[in-house]
Amino acid sequence: MQLFAERGYQDVSVNDIASLARVGKGTIYTYFSEKEEILEACVSFIFRSFVEGIKKALRQSKDVESFLDTFVDTFLVDVHINSRVLFAFHRRVHKDKKKYECVSGEYRKMMESFYNKYRGEIKVDFKSMYALFTSFLMASYLAYESMEPELLKGVVKKGLFYSITSSPK
Amino acid sequence: MQLFAERGYQDVSVNDIASLARVGKGTIYTYFSEKEEILEACVSFIFRSFVEGIKKALRQSKDVESFLDTFVDTFLVDVHINSRVLFAFHRRVHKDKKKYECVSGEYRKMMESFYNKYRGEIKVDFKSMYALFTSFLMASYLAYESMEPELLKGVVKKGLFYSITSSPK
Amino acid sequence: MQLFAERGYQDVSVNDIASLARVGKGTIYTYFSEKEEILEACVSFIFRSFVEGIKKALRQSKDVESFLDTFVDTFLVDVHINSRVLFAFHRRVHKDKKKYECVSGEYRKMMESFYNKYRGEIKVDFKSMYALFTSFLMASYLAYESMEPELLKGVVKKGLFYSITSSPK
Amino acid sequence: MQLFAERGYQDVSVNDIASLARVGKGTIYTYFSEKEEILEACVSFIFRSFVEGIKKALRQSKDVESFLDTFVDTFLVDVHINSRVLFAFHRRVHKDKKKYECVSGEYRKMMESFYNKYRGEIKVDFKSMYALFTSFLMASYLAYESMEPELLKGVVKKGLFYSITSSPK
DNA sequence: AATGAATGAGTGTTCATTCAT
DNA sequence: TATGAATGAACACTCATTCAT
Numbered sequence: 137m138q139l140f141a142e143r144g145y146q147d148v149s150v151n152d153i154a155s156l157a158r159v160g161k162g163t164i165y166t167y168f169s170e171k172e173e174i175l176e177a178c179v180s181f182i183f184r185s186f187v188e189g190i191k192k193a194l195r196q197s198k199d200v201e202s203f204l205d206t207f208v209d210t211f212l213v214d215v216h217i218n219s220r221v222l223f224a225f226h227r228r229v230h231k232d233k234k235k236y237e238c239v240s241g242e243y244r245k246m247m248e249s250f251y252n253k254y255r256g257e258i259k260v261d262f263k264s265m266y267a268l269f270t271s272f273l274m275a276s277y278l279a280y281e282s283m284e285p286e287l288l289k290g291v292v293k294k295g296l297f298y299s300i301t302s303s304p305k
Numbered sequence: 306m307q308l309f310a311e312r313g314y315q316d317v318s319v320n321d322i323a324s325l326a327r328v329g330k331g332t333i334y335t336y337f338s339e340k341e342e343i344l345e346a347c348v349s350f351i352f353r354s355f356v357e358g359i360k361k362a363l364r365q366s367k368d369v370e371s372f373l374d375t376f377v378d379t380f381l382v383d384v385h386i387n388s389r390v391l392f393a394f395h396r397r398v399h400k401d402k403k404k405y406e407c408v409s410g411e412y413r414k415m416m417e418s419f420y421n422k423y424r425g426e427i428k429v430d431f432k433s434m435y436a437l438f439t440s441f442l443m444a445s446y447l448a449y450e451s452m453e454p455e456l457l458k459g460v461v462k463k464g465l466f467y468s469i470t471s472s473p474k
Numbered sequence: 475m476q477l478f479a480e481r482g483y484q485d486v487s488v489n490d491i492a493s494l495a496r497v498g499k500g501t502i503y504t505y506f507s508e509k510e511e512i513l514e515a516c517v518s519f520i521f522r523s524f525v526e527g528i529k530k531a532l533r534q535s536k537d538v539e540s541f542l543d544t545f546v547d548t549f550l551v552d553v554h555i556n557s558r559v560l561f562a563f564h565r566r567v568h569k570d571k572k573k574y575e576c577v578s579g580e581y582r583k584m585m586e587s588f589y590n591k592y593r594g595e596i597k598v599d600f601k602s603m604y605a606l607f608t609s610f611l612m613a614s615y616l617a618y619e620s621m622e623p624e625l626l627k628g629v630v631k632k633g634l635f636y637s638i639t640s641s642p643k
Numbered sequence: 644m645q646l647f648a649e650r651g652y653q654d655v656s657v658n659d660i661a662s663l664a665r666v667g668k669g670t671i672y673t674y675f676s677e678k679e680e681i682l683e684a685c686v687s688f689i690f691r692s693f694v695e696g697i698k699k700a701l702r703q704s705k706d707v708e709s710f711l712d713t714f715v716d717t718f719l720v721d722v723h724i725n726s727r728v729l730f731a732f733h734r735r736v737h738k739d740k741k742k743y744e745c746v747s748g749e750y751r752k753m754m755e756s757f758y759n760k761y762r763g764e765i766k767v768d769f770k771s772m773y774a775l776f777t778s779f780l781m782a783s784y785l786a787y788e789s790m791e792p793e794l795l796k797g798v799v800k801k802g803l804f805y806s807i808t809s810s811p812k
Numbered sequence: 813a814a815t816g817a818a819t820g821a822g823t824g825t826t827c828a829t830t831c832a833t
Numbered sequence: 834t835a836t837g838a839a840t841g842a843a844c845a846c847t848c849a850t851t852c853a854t
Contacts, residue, residue, distance in 0.1 A: 144396050146315040150828060160836040162831085171828060226447070227313050227392070260456070267451035268460065275444030278395070282436035287429070291437065291468045298467055299460045319845060329819040331847080340845065482734050484653035488849060498815040500852085509849060564785070565651050565730070598794070605789035606798065613782030616733070620774035625767070629775065629806045636805055637798045657824060667840040669826080678824065815854085823847075830840080 137178045141220035145175055145228050172228070176239055179225045182218050183243045186211065190246040200257045201297055203250065208293050211273055212285070219277030226274075259303040272296050306347045310389035314344055314397050341397070345408055348394045351387045352412045355380065359415040369426045370466055372419065377462045380442060381454070388446030395443075428472040441465050475516045479558035483513055483566050510566070514577055517563045520556045521581045524549065528584040538595045539635055541588065546631045549611055550623070557615030564612075597641040610634050644685045648727035652682055652735050679735070683746055686732045689725045690750045693718065697753040707764045707808060710757065711800045718780060719796055726784030733781075765807050772807050779803050 139148040139156060150171055154161040168174050189210030197203035229235045237244075247269065251262050258265060276292050283291075308317040308325060319340055323330045337343045358379030366372035398404045406413075416438065420431050427434060445461050452460075477486040477494060488509055492499040506512050527548030535541035567573045575582075585607065589600050596603060614630050621629075646655040646663060657678050661668040675681050696717030704710035736742045744751075754776065758769050765772060783799050790798075 149826085154837095161829090162836045162838095163834080165829070166834065166836095223392075223396070227396070264452050264456055267448040270451075271444035271448035274447050275440035278443050279436040279440035282439075283433050287433060294471070295464050295468055299464055302463070318843080320843095330845095331819050332817075334846065335817060487847085492816095499850090500815045500817095501813080503850070504813065504815095561730075561734070565734070602790050602794055605786040608789075609782035609786040612785050613778035616781050617774040617778035620777075621771050625771060632809070633802050633806055637802055640801065656822080658822095668824095669840050669842095670838075672825070673838065676825095815852100817851105817853095819848100819851080821848100824845100826844080827840100827842100830838105831836100832838095833836085 137181070137217055137221050140175060140178060140224050141217040144220075145224040150174075175221075175225055175228065176235065178221050180239045182221060183240055185214075185218075186243050187246050190243070190250060194246075194250060194253065200254050200301060203254070204293050204297055208289055208296070212276065212289055212292070215276060215280055219274060219280070222274065223277065258300050260300055265300050268296065268299050272299075306350075306386055306390050309344060309347060309393045310386040313389075314393040319343075344390075344394055344397065345404065347390050349408045351390060352409055354383075354387075355412050356415050359412070359419060363415075363419060363422065369423050369470060372423070373462045373466055377458055377465070381445065381458055381461070384445055384449055388443060388449070391443065392446065427469050429469055434469050437465065437468050441468075475519070475555055475559050478513060478516060478562050479555040482558075483562040488512075513559075513563055513566060514573065516559050518577045520559060521578055523552075523556075524581050525584050528581070528588060532584075532588060532591065538592050538639060541592070542631050542635055546627055546634070550614065550627055550630070553614055553618055557612060557618070560612065561615065596638050598638055603638050606634065606637050610637075644688075644724055644728050647682060647685060647731045648724040651727075652731040657681075682728075682732055682735065683742065685728050687746045689728060690747055692721075692725075693750050694753050697750070697757060701753075701757060701760065707761050708804055710761070711804055715796055715800050715803070719783065719792070719799070722783060722787055726781060726787070729781065730784065766809060767807055775803065775806050779806075 139152055142148075150164055151161055153174065154164050157164075164174070168177070189207055192210065193203045193206035196206050244266070247266055248262065251258060251265060260268070272292055272295055276288055279288055279291075308321055311317075319333055320330055322343065323333050326333075333343070337346065358376055361379065362372045362375035365375050413435070416435055417431065420427060420434060429437070441461055441464055445457055448457055448460075477490055480486075488502055489499055491512065492502050495502075502512070506515070527545055530548065531541045531544035534544050563577075582604065585604055586600065589596060589603060598606070610630055610633055614626060617626055617629075646659055649655075657671055658668055660681065661671050664671075671681070675684070696714055699717065700710045700713035703713050751773070754773055755769065758765060758772060767775070779799055779802055783795055786795055786798075
């Protein structure tokens with residue numbers, strides 16, 4: 137994850153990974169059948185942490201606002217690394233919907249739980265809401281390096297709240 | 306631009322570009338001294354269109370809201386291609402601030418004009434405002450494929466308006 | 475000649491030649507059908523100057539020693555450039571005896587005149603004498619940069635005189 | 644060495660080397676980090692053999708003449724290949740004195756030992772002597788193909804002896 | 813006659829992947 | 834199971850040569 141975050145997918149060689157992991161290059165292929173699988177594993181790991189974040193937020197929240205409060209805090213932990221890895225992945229599997237769904241399936245399901253739980257408050261359809269979450273959260277990576285963390289959190293929280301609860305008229 | 310948008314920088318070979326352009330590989334090097342220069346030219350082209358958009362929006366606007374109204378419409382033309390190319394570029398020149406400033410300089414200046422013109426309404430500092438524009442606009446790429454264009458425009462306009470004019474408290 | 479002397483054959487591009495000559499690249503091909511012909515023309519030019527040198531030396535000399543005195547002086551003019559060009563050529567046409575004989579034919583004939591004129595003094599066969607001239611003169615390039623010109627001339631004159639007039643026993 | 648000797652540096656591709664060595668092109672890069680390093684390795688190998696030759700000659704000799712007798716015999720072994728490789732190298736690193744000194748350093752030191760041991764007999768300064776050795780020995784390559792080996796050896800031995808022991812007046 | 817834009821074969825080099833040990 | 838030497842397809846880039854103007 138460290139390497140993919142620092143340099144993206146293409147600029148990291150299997151050798152780099154093996155070196156950092158202090159194993160032989162061949163050993164990598166005992167556990168992954170190709171380089172892309174390593175990236176997938178990283179992304180799965182990240183999505184699992186998102187799932188945990190949503191679970192926790194769902195448990196502790198009583199409305200969309202309090203959900204976002206907990207979730208965004210969780211999400212923005214490690215945003216520096218996570219989002220870069222996700223970008224690398226996004227670019228990479230762009231057309232291979234299957235692969236994407238495979239690693240993000242559980243996350244999507246949790247988002248559905250959230251959608252269903254607060255269906256009353258949410259004014260956009262699920263697809264749009266999902267897209268808005270993705271967009272806002274990804275965008276926070278781009279802004280991350282130039283903005284105060286607290287300001288960023290505020291913007292993301294309010295921005296998300298605003299866009300999914302206002303009726304688009 | 307088409308190729309960089311579809312596949313990013315690394316997954317496009319100079320040969321691919323030459324083939325699509327129906328010229329010989331060598332011909333490319335008559336006009337660009339290295340592959341990266343092609344990407345830079347694309348990005349410069351995009352930024353020039355942004356600059357035009359801002360100029361027009363500044364001329365026609367009388368407040369932040371009307372500015373955003375015009376600007377976002379202009380910006381979201383070709384967002385499909387533009388933002389992917391910008392992403393490819395972003396990843397690529399990430400650390401080479403010089404190169405980035407070189408192509409985005411004029412755009413930044415126009416944003417400064419906007420900032421100065423409506424300084425009264427805008428509640429965040431310039432750096433944050435710039436980061437927010439970048440983030441929102443980039444993020445619209447990610448959302449673009451899953452959302453209704455009109456819905457997206459609305460979200461971006463309101464989201465931007467909201468995040469730069471609310472005091473972060 | 476300047477370029478070939480400075481950089482050898484391969485490190486000089488047709489473009490370099492055209493630029494230095496202040497003509498278009500295409501113009502080169504009006505006068506030479508391929509790059510190698512340019513080198514050949516240079517070498518022909520050099521050999522013609524050698525031929526002149528031998529002619530003059532033959533006219534003015536009455537024995538091997540006085541011949542060498544005149545010839546070596548003539549030869550070592552421009553040795554810096556000439557020998558580098560000849561080296562470039564030598565390497566290049568190494569196996570193509572035809573090409574070599576073509577440009578050096580007249581020079582060889584003059585050497586034969588010299589050989590025949592002073593056959594009494596010369597103790598090696600023509601082939602060896604020819605090889606020794608070539609060797610000594612070429613070698614002077616390698617020594618040229620580290621030795622006093624006058625010392626070099628002395629060594630070449632005496633070395634040549636010695637090696638062709640001593641009987642090899 | 645065979646390929647560099649036959650065709651020089653530029654006309655040998657890494658592919659040619661790999662093919663002749665019956666290994667994959669990539670394998671070459673496991674052992675050499677760039678093409679030039681291969682040439683350097685060849686030249687180092689040759690210089691090591693020269694160093695051995697001088698050591699042996701110094702051990703067995705009691706004057707300049709007997710030194711040359713042993714040394715030239717050693718030197719002219721493989722002259723066919725060695726000198727062509729050295730020429731390729733000479734042209735190549737011509738301006739990069741560092742690289743040249745790096746591979747020829749030990750050889751130069753041995754020549755200094757020789758110079759110091761027989762300082763009484765030698766009439767030129769070290770630099771000139773070194774240049775003369777280089778020139779004569781290199782020149783023997785050019786003559787090699789047209790002269791009887793024994794005749795050549797004789798010429799080189801006597802030529803060298805003569806040029807370094809006669810006072811240049 | 814002079815040009816230089818266009819070309820593509822050829823180069824050095826990288827790197828994901830394989831496989832014998 | 835762990836390894837890294839070996840591999841060759843693929844890449845960015847160069848340059849002698851052509852040819853329409």
